[in-house]
Amino acid sequence: MSIQRLRLRLQRRLPVIGLTIGIPLVVLAQNPVPNPDATKKANSRPAESAQPKSEPYDGASIEKMTGQCVTLETEQGAIVIEVLPAKAPETVRNFLNLAASGAFDTTTFSRVVRGFVIQGGSLSTSEKWGFDLAGRAARRLADEPNDLKHVRGIVSMARGEEPNSASTHFFVLIGDAPHLDNKFAGFGRVISGMEAADAINRAPAEGEKPNVPVRITHAGVAPCPK
Numbered sequence: 001m002s003i004q005r006l007r008l009r010l011q012r013r014l015p016v017i018g019l020t021i022g023i024p025l026v027v028l029a030q031n032p033v034p035n036p037d038a039t040k041k042a043n044s045r046p047a048e049s050a051q052p053k054s055e056p057y058d059g060a061s062i063e064k065m066t067g068q069c070v071t072l073e074t075e076q077g078a079i080v081i082e083v084l085p086a087k088a089p090e091t092v093r094n095f096l097n098l099a100a101s102g103a104f105d106t107t108t109f110s111r112v113v114r115g116f117v118i119q120g121g122s123l124s125t126s127e128k129w130g131f132d133l134a135g136r137a138a139r140r141l142a143d144e145p146n147d148l149k150h151v152r153g154i155v156s157m158a159r160g161e162e163p164n165s166a167s168t169h170f171f172v173l174i175g176d177a178p179h180l181d182n183k184f185a186g187f188g189r190v191i192s193g194m195e196a197a198d199a200i201n202r203a204p205a206e207g208e209k210p211n212v213p214v215r216i217t218h219a220g221v222a223p224c225p226k
Helices: 003-012 089-100 131-137 194-202
Strands: 016-018 024-026 068-074 077-083 111-113 117-120 154-157 170-173 186-192 216-223
Touching: 068 089, 077 089, 077 194, 089 186, 089 216, 111 194, 117 194, 186 194
Parallel strands: none
Antiparallel strands: 016 024, 068 077, 068 216, 077 186, 111 117, 117 170, 154 170, 154 186
C-alpha cells in the first residue's frame, strides 16, 4: 500500500471524543507524507509484504502488565501513568508497546480542550515520522469499553466514529467526564504529574489546537513506584 493511500485511510479514521453537548470533536492530525526518495535505492528489488515487527509486550499476560507505569517526559514535566490491564488488556498492551518501542518519543499533545482533556499519541507529530511510524499508526484496536469511571486523571483511548478504530491516540482527563463512561476504553490513571498535565491544558491555543504543542521528549516503561 502506498503511503498516499495510507495517509488517506488515516485521515478517514481520526480519533474523536464526544462532549457533553453530544457533538464529537475530530482530532485534526497532520500526517506529512514520508519522502520515498530519501530511502529508495537505485535498482532496488520490489519490496516484499512487510510483516508487523514484534514489540516488547506482544503476548504479555495481564499479570505481567499489572503494576507497570509509563512515564511521559514532557517539556512541562513528567507524567507518570499506572496502566490497568484488567480493565482493557489489549489497549494497555498497545500503549506499553508504543512507549517501550520509542514510538511516542518526540510526539506532541496536539489537542487540548480547556478544563476537559489533553490528547497525545499522534505519531505523525513525531520528529521521526516516516514509513515505520505510518505503518504503526495504521493498526487498529478492538473497542474495550469498561466500567472505569472517567474522572480527573484517568487515561483513555481516543477513537473514531467507526467501531474498533482506536490506534495510537490517547487522552488524559483534566476534569470529570461521566458522559464518556462505558463508551471509551479507560486504561490507566495518572499517579504523578497532574500539574504537568494542567500546564499543558492551560497553554495558549486556537480552538483546540495549541499554539506551541508540548512535546513528549521520551516515554518509558518501568514498575510503578511503591
